[in-house]
Amino acid sequence: MKKVDPQRHAERMAIKQRIMNERIEAADKDQGVLLVLTGPGKGKSSSGFGMLARALGHGMKVGVVQFIKGAFSTGEEAFFRNLPNVEYHVMGEGYTWDTQDRERDVQTAEAAWEVASRMLSDPSFDMVLLDELNIALRYEYLNLDRVLDDLQARPAMQHAIVTGRYAPEALIELADTVTEMKVVKHAFKDQGVRAQKGVEL
Amino acid sequence: MKKVDPQRHAERMAIKQRIMNERIEAADKDQGVLLVLTGPGKGKSSSGFGMLARALGHGMKVGVVQFIKGAFSTGEEAFFRNLPNVEYHVMGEGYTWDTQDRERDVQTAEAAWEVASRMLSDPSFDMVLLDELNIALRYEYLNLDRVLDDLQARPAMQHAIVTGRYAPEALIELADTVTEMKVVKHAFKDQGVRAQKGVEL
Numbered sequence: 001m002k003k004v005d006p007q008r009h010a011e012r013m014a015i016k017q018r019i020m021n022e023r024i025e026a027a028d029k030d031q032g033v034l035l036v037l038t039g040p041g042k043g044k045s046s047s048g049f050g051m052l053a054r055a056l057g058h059g060m061k062v063g064v065v066q067f068i069k070g071a072f073s074t075g076e077e078a079f080f081r082n083l084p085n086v087e088y089h090v091m092g093e094g095y096t097w098d099t100q101d102r103e104r105d106v107q108t109a110e111a112a113w114e115v116a117s118r119m120l121s122d123p124s125f126d127m128v129l130l131d132e133l134n135i136a137l138r139y140e141y142l143n144l145d146r147v148l149d150d151l152q153a154r155p156a157m158q159h160a161i162v163t164g165r166y167a168p169e170a171l172i173e174l175a176d177t178v179t180e181m182k183v184v185k186h187a188f189k190d191q192g193v194r195a196q197k198g199v200e201l
Numbered sequence: 202m203k204k205v206d207p208q209r210h211a212e213r214m215a216i217k218q219r220i221m222n223e224r225i226e227a228a229d230k231d232q233g234v235l236l237v238l239t240g241p242g243k244g245k246s247s248s249g250f251g252m253l254a255r256a257l258g259h260g261m262k263v264g265v266v267q268f269i270k271g272a273f274s275t276g277e278e279a280f281f282r283n284l285p286n287v288e289y290h291v292m293g294e295g296y297t298w299d300t301q302d303r304e305r306d307v308q309t310a311e312a313a314w315e316v317a318s319r320m321l322s323d324p325s326f327d328m329v330l331l332d333e334l335n336i337a338l339r340y341e342y343l344n345l346d347r348v349l350d351d352l353q354a355r356p357a358m359q360h361a362i363v364t365g366r367y368a369p370e371a372l373i374e375l376a377d378t379v380t381e382m383k384v385v386k387h388a389f390k391d392q393g394v395r396a397q398k399g400v401e402l
Contacts, residue, residue: 006302006303006304009301009303010301010302010303013301014301017301030395030397031397032397033388033397033400035243035400036385037244038385039383041380041381041382042236042378042380043238043244043245043248043251043380043382044244044248045251046247046248046249046250046251046252046255047244047245047247047248047251048247048251049247049250049251049254049255050244050246050247050248050249050250050251050252050253050254050277051247051251051399051400052251052254053250053251053253053254053276053277053280053281054247054250054275054276054277054280054398054399054400055276055398055399055400056276056280057275057276057277057278057279057280057281058276058279058398058399060398060399074255074258075254075255075256075257075258075259076251076254076255076258077258078258078259079254079255079257079258080254080258100210100211100214100215100218101207101211102207102210102211103207126399127399127400159397159399159400172385172386175386176386176388177243177386177387177388177400178384178385178386179242179243179244179382179383179384179385180242180382180383180385181242181244181380181381181382181383182240182380182381182382182383183379183380184237184239184373184379184380184381185373185376185377185378185379186378187234187377187378194231196231196232196233196234196360197255197256197259197261198252198255198256198259198261198327198328198360199234199236199252199255199256199328199360199378
């Protein structure tokens with residue numbers, strides 16, 4: 001291990017503490033946050049579900065709409081669906097390359113948005129997770145303006161989380177916090193490892 | 202909305218389906234995956250906790266070691282700690298810029314690694330989440346070789362997830378899947394919004 005001088009370390013950390021405290025003091029607004037998790041890397045949906053768990057840990061009420069249901073049964077649905085304080089809707093009928101029927105995909109997405117829209121206008125929901133919404137927007141299954149209007153008009157203290165690749169530019173502009181997930185390496189694609197329960201499924 | 206020809210759409214999706222199926226067939230290995238979630242963007246820890254939820258949804262047994270305990274009480278701890286099939290350890294005593302005592306930080310990290318090491322040698326754990334381990338490695342509170350040896354020697358079917366900024370190069374090389382989270386925008390830093398329950402806390 002490289003040697004680190006304990007005194008110098010303590011000094012650096014004291015400076016860092018001061019900067020962190022100043023930043024925390026400057027950040028004094030409480031508000032619902034619109035968070036977008038996008039990019040090709042692994043972890044977008046799981047991150048949304050992790051925040052859901054965190055919110056439930058604080059006794060908050062959460063809503064979930066999954067816009068794309070995977071071909072597989074998913075662990076997150078089994079886990080969250082029947083918990084108290086959770087309203088859970090799975091609206092997609094499989095990946096669009098499985099349905100191969102655009103009209104049906106549009107109808108399914110619109111029905112899903114009706115549910116999302118109701119949650120986004122109900123202040124009793126502290127957090128709403130719109131899982132894989134970006135995919136529905138990418139394929140233009142939903143009207144982007146309507147989606148943005150509903151997100152913007154939501155209760156001031158409500159958090160909304162949107163996941164999926166290809167977040168549209170206008171959604172990124174509206175959002176408060178945006179993370180782009182970059183693939184550095186992927187076992188499934190690079191190394192012939194099958195999607196694993198608990199990780200992908 | 203832009204018009205999309207339904208027939209062309211169906212054709213494109215059929216091709217995509219064939220490619221996806223070929224890829225799934227080619228990926229035929231079942232194995233425990235070592236996953237690293239790093240980078241400055243928001244969502245690393247929450248993604249790890251989302252995978253934990255997913256694993257629990259499949260009836261798997263999981264272990265968690267948090268290497269840095271935040272200054273705040275965290276929702277994920279409240280949520281996961283008392284669930285069945287979860288062993289949960291919080292080993293840090295606050296951010297290092299709060300303790301300002303390198304010797305104590307090293308001892309705390311080493312004690313945390315003892316717990317992690319035990320989980321990583323116990324095949325009854327299907328998934329082990331090492332939250333913010335990268336921070337402990339970054340400050341050289343732990344011996345990197347020991348950490349890599351223990352990760353590599355773990356049971357073949359066990360998944361391990363490592364989170365935190367600044368993942369060391371050697372860990373990235375060992376890992377099967379690595380995601381780097383990039384900040385596109387951050388409410389807390391850019392817009393004076395305080396860390397929010399359920400999102401950050």
